[in-house]
Amino acid sequence: MRTEVLILDHEPEIYAEALGPLFPEVTFHTATEPEAALPLGREAEVLVALAHAVSAEQLAAMPRLRWVAALSTGVDHLLAQPGLRPEVVVTNGRGIHGPQMSEMAFLYMISLLRDFPAMLANQRAHRWQRWPQRLLLNKTVVLLGIGAISEELARRCQAFGMRVLGVSDARTEAPGFDAVLPRARLEEAAAQADVLVALVPLTESTRHMVSRAVIAAMKPGAILLNLARGPVVDEAALIEALQEGRLGGAGLDVFEVEPLPDASPLWDMPNVIVTPRVGGMSDVYAHQALPLMEENLRLFLAGDMARLRNLVQRQGERG
Template identity: 55%
Template sequence: MADRPLEIVVITQDTPRLAAGLAEACPEVIIHAGESASEVLAHAASAQVLMGLAQSITPGLVAATPQLQWIQAFTTGVDPLLALGLPRHILVTSARGIHGPQMSEMAFMHMLALGRGLPRMVDNQHRTAWERWPQRLLLGKTAVLVGIGTISEELALRCQAFGMRVIGISDARNEARGFGAIRPRSELVRTAREADFLIVLAASTPETRHLIDGAVLDALPSHGFLINLARGPVVDEAALIERLQRRTFAGAGLDVFNVEPLPASSALWQLDNVLITPHLGGMSDCYDEQLLPLIVENVRAFVAGDHARMRNRIILGEAGAAA
């Protein structure tokens, strides 16, 4: 870098302590922090770096940053950034690799809640109704994980610890930790027939749009559940709603949607075989601490001009296509 200090704009949405931690670890850089793009817009003109959740980096903020060289996303998925049409000389890095614990626990929350009928229990509690039924175990059940990366590997290991059979679907990987078998996407429909839980974790790209379509949903057994923790467009939402209304399979746990926040008019809100969570999968009560080591490492590499050492660099136009 030149003698002039590096200036970084940090949007602190969901990461209120990260800017202070970064300033302490890298005192040689100048940090401008705010909770939204509008709060930091006045500092963009002199900044070379933007940081924040991918969805918080707005077109207006990018346009107001003429010296922009690097965007560090605080998310694994960077599809909102790819949609900005960024020049190819701008570096983009993600937070891939830190979300395994919280995403895995979210998957287990959905599996346990759906499989054991937790919403029914809560409703009974509100009605002071004492009702008992056999409790479905995860032991011996089959989890089919669509998309294989760090998150899927961590989830697969946890599924194994619960005595589950784990099958992965990927065109990019033929082996990974925790999986009993990995099959190509061409075998997704066949494999869905074996799923007690079909868990969607694939990146959102043009290639994965509606990867979970009507044919895949129709292949799910009557006792099977769909869990989407990836991105809304990976699942054909209209096809999903139609089949949930007809109860062709047991139900769905949904953390992501085509439109977020999920509109009040969505039929999903009214379905008693759906568990809705408001895109909480990547969040944790220690997210700043999980994220900070990665950010500090990348800032130090960037300041040193050693871009090859920066972790999770994204090649624009190719991100996630082979997940």
């Protein structure tokens, strides 16, 4: 009996065309829109999609589903779906986002330190204005959370001559880091930061981890970047610190409410860069995800579910 796989993505044909010749025993169904995917999953045992694209309706339309291969790292939206049956295994895309997330962090850092938004405004106004250019050289960057993305970013920061501090309870050292402090010393780390980057997943313990106290501990003119999840940062405290001029700026790809409400003052702050949750995106995303997908599909077809890479522990599971 053939195995059926449903791929819901904006470029599903890339996965199907690459994996089809490798797995002749598998039938791949592809869809670019959720509505088109609904009738295709009746016999599918595998669903490949970004976690936030998987709806309760989609899960209900797949009675034979055994594995959701989430292409994204964060799967909180998926795990919250009431239609996700306990026996369905979930994996995520952890480990493939380092390049694009690191480049987004550098986009923020260089733009904010050099006040590039003001340069663009001056260009539009045909205004010739010069000011000293702040460098990344010898600046201290604090990375909150140490994982695959942070390790990629740390190496790049060191290449720019930056001092790299990490904050983690799971690690005491890591490649590319000059030092690692426990979460209990986050305020101490924040006080040293020229740039603080939030990269932790959203859990009850990380909600508002970048608290009012942490923001208050940051040195005047420091920059805060949130590439994690919106609620990791106390957004109200951040807005207050920016309005009072205590922080030098912020680069924000995620927010407590998304899309960011039109009334949010963050939209109009000259020292804030707002991006619409694009940090994990890339023009080669499917090619980045394919090696992981191929490896896990081989294990799935062999019945070796326990060895799937990036298994997500569901609530109530022990491991």
